[in-house]
Amino acid sequence: MTRKPRIADVAQLAGVSTATVSRTLSRPDRVEEITRARVLRAVAATGYRVNAAARDLRSRRARAITLLAPNLANTFFSRIVAAVQDVAGSAGLVVQISDSQVEAARLSAIGTDGRTDGILLLDGAVDPAIVASWTVPVVMVCEWLEGVDLSSIGTDNAGGIGQAVDHLAGLGHRRIAFLSGPSGNVLSVARAAGYEAAMRRLGLAVAAPDRLPGDFTMRSGAAAAVRWAAVPDRATAVVCASDESAIGFVSECDRKGFACPRDVSVVGFDDIEFGDRFIPPLTTVHQPRDLLGRRAATLLVEALSGGAPLRPGRRMLPSRLVVRGSTAAPS
Amino acid sequence: MTRKPRIADVAQLAGVSTATVSRTLSRPDRVEEITRARVLRAVAATGYRVNAAARDLRSRRARAITLLAPNLANTFFSRIVAAVQDVAGSAGLVVQISDSQVEAARLSAIGTDGRTDGILLLDGAVDPAIVASWTVPVVMVCEWLEGVDLSSIGTDNAGGIGQAVDHLAGLGHRRIAFLSGPSGNVLSVARAAGYEAAMRRLGLAVAAPDRLPGDFTMRSGAAAAVRWAAVPDRATAVVCASDESAIGFVSECDRKGFACPRDVSVVGFDDIEFGDRFIPPLTTVHQPRDLLGRRAATLLVEALSGGAPLRPGRRMLPSRLVVRGSTAAPS
DNA sequence: ACCGCTCATGTAATCGTTTACACGGTCCAC
DNA sequence: GTGGACCGTGTAAACGATTACATGAGCGGT
Numbered sequence: 001m002t003r004k005p006r007i008a009d010v011a012q013l014a015g016v017s018t019a020t021v022s023r024t025l026s027r028p029d030r031v032e033e034i035t036r037a038r039v040l041r042a043v044a045a046t047g048y049r050v051n052a053a054a055r056d057l058r059s060r061r062a063r064a065i066t067l068l069a070p071n072l073a074n075t076f077f078s079r080i081v082a083a084v085q086d087v088a089g090s091a092g093l094v095v096q097i098s099d100s101q102v103e104a105a106r107l108s109a110i111g112t113d114g115r116t117d118g119i120l121l122l123d124g125a126v127d128p129a130i131v132a133s134w135t136v137p138v139v140m141v142c143e144w145l146e147g148v149d150l151s152s153i154g155t156d157n158a159g160g161i162g163q164a165v166d167h168l169a170g171l172g173h174r175r176i177a178f179l180s181g182p183s184g185n186v187l188s189v190a191r192a193a194g195y196e197a198a199m200r201r202l203g204l205a206v207a208a209p210d211r212l213p214g215d216f217t218m219r220s221g222a223a224a225a226v227r228w229a230a231v232p233d234r235a236t237a238v239v240c241a242s243d244e245s246a247i248g249f250v251s252e253c254d255r256k257g258f259a260c261p262r263d264v265s266v267v268g269f270d271d272i273e274f275g276d277r278f279i280p281p282l283t284t285v286h287q288p289r290d291l292l293g294r295r296a297a298t299l300l301v302e303a304l305s306g307g308a309p310l311r312p313g314r315r316m317l318p319s320r321l322v323v324r325g326s327t328a329a330p331s
Numbered sequence: 332m333t334r335k336p337r338i339a340d341v342a343q344l345a346g347v348s349t350a351t352v353s354r355t356l357s358r359p360d361r362v363e364e365i366t367r368a369r370v371l372r373a374v375a376a377t378g379y380r381v382n383a384a385a386r387d388l389r390s391r392r393a394r395a396i397t398l399l400a401p402n403l404a405n406t407f408f409s410r411i412v413a414a415v416q417d418v419a420g421s422a423g424l425v426v427q428i429s430d431s432q433v434e435a436a437r438l439s440a441i442g443t444d445g446r447t448d449g450i451l452l453l454d455g456a457v458d459p460a461i462v463a464s465w466t467v468p469v470v471m472v473c474e475w476l477e478g479v480d481l482s483s484i485g486t487d488n489a490g491g492i493g494q495a496v497d498h499l500a501g502l503g504h505r506r507i508a509f510l511s512g513p514s515g516n517v518l519s520v521a522r523a524a525g526y527e528a529a530m531r532r533l534g535l536a537v538a539a540p541d542r543l544p545g546d547f548t549m550r551s552g553a554a555a556a557v558r559w560a561a562v563p564d565r566a567t568a569v570v571c572a573s574d575e576s577a578i579g580f581v582s583e584c585d586r587k588g589f590a591c592p593r594d595v596s597v598v599g600f601d602d603i604e605f606g607d608r609f610i611p612p613l614t615t616v617h618q619p620r621d622l623l624g625r626r627a628a629t630l631l632v633e634a635l636s637g638g639a640p641l642r643p644g645r646r647m648l649p650s651r652l653v654v655r656g657s658t659a660a661p662s
Numbered sequence: 663a664c665c666g667c668t669c670a671t672g673t674a675a676t677c678g679t680t681t682a683c684a685c686g687g688t689c690c691a692c
Numbered sequence: 693g694t695g696g697a698c699c700g701t702g703t704a705a706a707c708g709a710t711t712a713c714a715t716g717a718g719c720g721g722t
Contacts, residue, residue: 007679008678016702020702051388051677051678056384056679057385058680058707059680059707072412072416073409073410073413074409079404085433094441095430097428099426106420222608247605254610277578279581337707338708339709348672349708350674363669363670385707387709388708389676389711390677390710
């Protein structure tokens with residue numbers, strides 16, 4: 001127990017060379033069974049653990065992928081993370097998670113310092129120059145980088161919002177407002193575009209106060225409710241760019257004495273876990289988060305294992321409206 | 332652009348030795364200003380990035396800490412993660428996040444493969460033998476390991492529950508039920524004990540059906556509501572071991588036609604973001620998650636920077652009841 | 663004039679693996 | 693009986709940094 005055992009210690013105890021120990025551990029089928037057994041016994045006896053830094057250095061790979069997201073606090077990411085971990089784990093890769101909102105130097109280092117083999121990027125707002133500086137493969141999830149041709153996988157934002165608007169119109173709503181996401185965000189833009197297109201398609205007018213600014217958060221949803229309530233001829237329904245902002249909206253309405261769906265119908269986006277247990281249960285656009293994470297991870301893992309190289313281009317999974325209790329016919 | 336530049340390339344371009352380049356990058360004050368400038372220019376010209384694997388190997392440290400949590404999907408962890416990232420980041424450490432529910436071999440490797448300098452463990456259910464096998468310092472957060480004397484930091488679970496019970500009793504409730512967490516969990520045990528102690532202290536009887544089984548999840552909260560509703564002489568208040576289960580409970584009550592707080596007062600535990608925006612806003616026991624993460628990270632970072640060695644022992648931050656709309660006098 | 667100190671830099675060993683290549687033995691086809 | 697393919701193992705050269713130690717210059721005190 002004097003110091004950490006090295007591969008040489010194992011080799012000596014087993015009476016073989018370090019090469020054989022290494023092979024036993026990484027490609028057991030390349031050593032004879034009897035040797036393998038001796039080596040494994042020596043490994044157990046010494047309590048040997050391979051040193052990842054040394055291995056990474058020599059083999060020029062890290063056996064790890066990194067998931068980079070802005071604001072890890074966001075509930076939306078959880079399922080994706082779990083799915084990624086599942087896929088990567090069974091491929092023998094460690095998943096590291098880092099915040100994409102750190103300073104440029106640190107962010108740039110992540111993709112160049114040899115500590116990860118690939119990056120799953122969930123943030124469409126990182127500097128393209130930094131992404132370009134990375135020397136490992138990148139797959140974008142949910143969001144994408146305008147003007148940079150990466151491999152990306154996401155959901156049909158405009159289509160989902162379209163279904164929400166159709167649903168409300170079908171219930172008889174004519175004044176349908178839209179609570180948007182943060183202005184720079186690609187998802188915001190896509191969802192807002194989906195709203196405008198659907199309204200136009202249905203021949204419904206969009207009054208200026210029906211475009212409510214927001215940023216995906218509950219706080220911004222609550223603020224939007226205040227603005228909404230202040231207008232005398234209020235919209236009778238609101239499509240929100242996220243579940244969190246929808247919850248914030250409904251909650252603030254409640255505090256102001258407006259009930260959902262009696263006084264206003266509300267649709268969210270994402271289908272987070274809490275939506276189903278909200279009062280009222282939230283009608284929302286479901287995103288297949290598990291599948292999203294699984295697909296993205298699979299893409300990356302396969303690229304790493306030398307299979308198909310990463311083909312750039314945006315892949316899109318369908319989104320689907322889940323009708324629950326927060327929408328009803330206008331009263 | 333033929334291959335990745337190494338430190339030798341920079342040294343050659345700058346006309347100095349690799350040692351000087353290394354010193355320029357890690358301890359700039361040890362090289363003369365003019366040399367430093369030349370080296371930095373060469374670094375910029377070559378686009379050199381230090382190879383972390385090589386550095387980690389030679390210097391026997393990884394400049395990273397690992398946060399290990401069961402079920403990363405849990406909303407409760409988010410804030411803690413953010414705080415840890417903040418502290419570690421400004422100490423120049425990368426934060427890696429891994430799932431503590433992976434197979435034993437992988438879990439054990441995390442603390443022995445030289446890829447991390449320290450571990451922040453948020454799971455009290457990992458095998459103590461695995462923890463013992465780790466060769467890096469460990470700080471436990473929120474939970475702790477029974478029988479293993481690690482450094483840990485958490486909140487006053489029993490005290491928090493006690494405040495909740497006192498609050499309800501003060502409102503006039505006499506039949507106060509408890510919705511517990513998963514049976515093996517240390518937090519569950521501590522919170523359940525806090526409940527029993529508070530009830531005894533107040534001279535209130537606990538009927539058998541007032542001990543509702545749960546596991547922190549919304550689903551289990553909903554299931555508990557079904558059991559609660561089935562009893563003819565129902566408890567008039569419920570203290571829940573987590574906010575999620577409290578939300579599940581209230582939501583299911585609502586579906587069954589029971590309103591909160593009119594028909595039942597409910598208190599949660601954790602003070603997650605959604606609690607404040609739930610309808611009704613949830614009365615809950617606040618845990619200082621930000622502080623918890625900050626303290627734990629600071630403890631670990633300081634131990635790593637060679638300062639104070641990690642003193643084992645449980646440190647406890649006070650918890651505090653936040654009274655909102657889900658509790659009222661019994662009707 | 664010499665000693666000893668500090669300071670900036672260079673030389674080269676070292677961290678612990680993986681793996682290209684070499685080597686000797688076995689087996690089979692001709 | 694010889695040549696070639698194949699298999700299991702060993703030898704030793706990487707991988708790319710950090711850092712202990714050596715070196716030599718500059719300088720002040722005696």
